[in-house]
Amino acid sequence: MSSIKKINELLKEYFGIPKRQNPLPEPFDTLIATILSQNTNDNNSYKAFNNLKNAYANWDEAAGAKRTAIEKLIRVAGLAPTKSRAIKNLLVDIKEKYGKLSLDFVNKLSIEETISKLTSYDGIGVKTASCVLMFAMNKNICPVDTHVHRTTNRIGLVNEKTPDKTFWKLNKNFPEGIAHTFHTNLILLGREICKPTNPNCAVCPLKKVCKFENKNFEIKGTSSNKRILLLDNIGI
Template identity: 50%
Template sequence: MSKEKLSKINKILIKHYGLPRQENPEPDPLDILIATILSQNTNDRNSYKSFLNLKKKYPDWKACARAEITSLEEPIKSAGFSHPKARAIKEILNYLLENYGKVSLDFLKDMDTDRAIESLTSHKGIGIKTAQCVMMFAFHRNVCPVDRHIFRALNRIGVIKATTPEKTSLQLNKILPEASAHSLHANLIRFGREICRQTLPNCSICPLLEICEYDNKNLTEVNEYKGGTFLLLDHVG
């Protein structure tokens, strides 16, 4: 594990892709939380659609807190697992209403990052990655959520040696260079989708080729990725 190597990766990816921009730099933290719950185990398109549907039906999260779980399931069905997701959303909204008198995550603003993550993950349906997304996207804390693309890329490059995204997250966040979480997060997801793909990584065009320790590099030319990259949480709020 090396902070210097991670810093180098961040710089190379910024040079390659540019500095990622967060479309709404001051989103409602609750929007980020709910969008991230909806994004679990589905793709960006389906979760974004379900988030917009839910917002359309309940423009005010307070009304959403008071609704029956079954009424929440219909607008979010495109995200899959609609019952557990609806239950998790309703539970956190009710908790906020009962304990803070309003549906807001403002109480996290002045809280230490680790404590805030602990507080969020004490609720059913909110895991470490979801809590980290809230802290990074909404409160701009230097904590980097790890998805399967980031897990794959960092372990191939050899800057992290871990067997799961959760273990990767633990190691990564111990050596994260200052103010690098958002750029690393956004660029590594794009990099994992477009270049360091699950099958047939496009090593011949990889900007990290020289520092990558992966034994099974694919140096034959592969068609470039044609799909667009859409980072859901950069568009929420």
């Protein structure tokens, strides 16, 4: 899909190339951390994750722990009974099936098989699975959160009703090597410019290629004359 490449170039010119964590985070750590992060803030999920890491020497030891012990350790992140069940089940099942607590097995699977396998576990949705694959395993997959869903639909790259449907459409033949840059810059665009209400289309680097019908060039507090000048300046 060449338009993804074009959008990526425009975003790169505006936001730059986002830095990657170096070394990449450990995939299994990332998976557990994302389960803990659901429905809570970063601070509390980080505390819960550290509680687990400090309590057990490794994930093997955590797999052998009682679920209620895990629940106690992660209480600060909320939904502790549900999350502890999901974590315990994931640890035990992966260890039983693959002999070790690692996500190396996904290297033999296609993207579809990998997402399908990971999302078969409670607490892991398409977004979680794809974030782990891209951020921790350097796979060329673009996760779709609320910002990526909104912006890609407004721009006209996809026309889908839900983030998961957007994910599958967007990742069909995704251009090689640009998923991390594209994803990260789209999130910046969604947070800073293409907000859910009143997108600031006047400053948007994509305004000439975006197909959104309800673009907003109103600048709060701008008189109509100034607004006309502004629209002239941006070539609309």
